[in-house]
Amino acid sequence: MGGSYKLVRVFRQLIDSVLDASVFWSFDASGYRRHARNFHPQDLNVDLSGRVMLVTGANGGIGLEVARTLARLGAEVRLLCRSVERGQQALEAVSAESAHSTVSLDVVDVSSLASVRAFVDSFEGERVDALIHNAGLIAEERTLTKDGIELTLATHIIGPFLLSRLLEPKLIAAAPGRVIWVSSGGMYTTKLSLADLDWQEREQFDGVAAYAQTKRMQVILAEMLAEAWAGKGIVCQAMHPGWVDTGGLQKSLPNFTRFMDGRLRDAQQGADTVVWLAAADRSLASTGKFWLDRRVSRTHYLPNTREQAEDRQRLWALCEELSGI
Numbered sequence: 001m002g003g004s005y006k007l008v009r010v011f012r013q014l015i016d017s018v019l020d021a022s023v024f025w026s027f028d029a030s031g032y033r034r035h036a037r038n039f040h041p042q043d044l045n046v047d048l049s050g051r052v053m054l055v056t057g058a059n060g061g062i063g064l065e066v067a068r069t070l071a072r073l074g075a076e077v078r079l080l081c082r083s084v085e086r087g088q089q090a091l092e093a094v095s096a097e098s099a100h101s102t103v104s105l106d107v108v109d110v111s112s113l114a115s116v117r118a119f120v121d122s123f124e125g126e127r128v129d130a131l132i133h134n135a136g137l138i139a140e141e142r143t144l145t146k147d148g149i150e151l152t153l154a155t156h157i158i159g160p161f162l163l164s165r166l167l168e169p170k171l172i173a174a175a176p177g178r179v180i181w182v183s184s185g186g187m188y189t190t191k192l193s194l195a196d197l198d199w200q201e202r203e204q205f206d207g208v209a210a211y212a213q214t215k216r217m218q219v220i221l222a223e224m225l226a227e228a229w230a231g232k233g234i235v236c237q238a239m240h241p242g243w244v245d246t247g248g249l250q251k252s253l254p255n256f257t258r259f260m261d262g263r264l265r266d267a268q269q270g271a272d273t274v275v276w277l278a279a280a281d282r283s284l285a286s287t288g289k290f291w292l293d294r295r296v297s298r299t300h301y302l303p304n305t306r307e308q309a310e311d312r313q314r315l316w317a318l319c320e321e322l323s324g325i
């Protein structure tokens, strides 16, 4: 009996490894359902009362679902949105569902250094239990922000880096404070490169390539911040949500969305690991990792995407220089 049970388990693990290696049957909704069989159901049986959690890009898609779930679990949730109107709509929706939690809106454009600084200056709270870097986009054309930084880089890296560093004392005050970067499986396709960051030298702007490059940077920065914060009471993680049916995906990759019809994850499935990293005790056991479906995931599939140590240091220096920290 015991022998045949073991055999079934080994066979199941083998099938899981093959499906995970396929990527397709890992990042899609069936991958989520398969991975969810290994979740610990009690992990999110938590009361987050008294914890303050900040979600950037909280007015749609994954960010809205994260905010909703954290508020339902009792956290004080601050929605950091760049549009007053869209932010207000999200605020009403989240507040209506979580009568016992405090939910508020802060108008913050994370691609703008002035906006990030103004938010931190006006932030009166003493603690930040979780800072979730969710805001993201695939830019249609090359755009420089007012700070002179390419928009994708500013949104995914420089603004969030500044926000993380400025909020450091409040994250420490909440120890364990948690910083979570919503990266993307798209980063697997690329190696860290710091050449031509403002896309001036290349003939054509490629929004998907700029996206993948900055998503790779997020994973590396999460590792570096985790190292810098070791022993200080801040845990820093990166994750990817799989392929999720959101307004952002439909707009930026319409053909892929059509091709994946019926196979994409829903927002709740995409938000699950973000919520788990922000709320569960179990996720505090490590720092500086890259997660998919509550499980540590590899950061490279291809042999030629590994960066050199000097390039990691250059990325850090660049973040400090461009953010003016």
Ligand SMILES: NC(=O)c1ccc[n+]([C@@H]2O[C@H](COP(=O)([O-])OP(=O)(O)OC[C@H]3O[C@@H](n4cnc5c(N)ncnc54)[C@H](OP(=O)(O)O)[C@@H]3O)[C@@H](O)[C@H]2O)c1
Residues within 6 Å of the ligand: 056, 057, 058, 059, 060, 061, 062, 063, 080, 081, 082, 083, 086, 108, 109, 110, 111, 112, 133, 134, 135, 136, 137, 155, 182, 183, 184, 185, 186, 240, 241, 242, 243, 244, 245, 246, 247, 248, 249
């Ligand atoms: N959907 C997927 O399959 C998928 C896969 C991998 C990774 N991700 C990542 O998941 C995150 C959420 O994506 P999503 O699919 O939920 O996209 P989404 O529906 O487009 O949501 C993105 C959110 O980010 C906000 N945002 C963009 N730029 C901002 C800025 N400068 N300041 C503040 N907020 C800003 C957007 O606000 P506006 O409404 O004002 O534009 C929106 O609320 C992104 O980081 C994305 O890269 C998604």
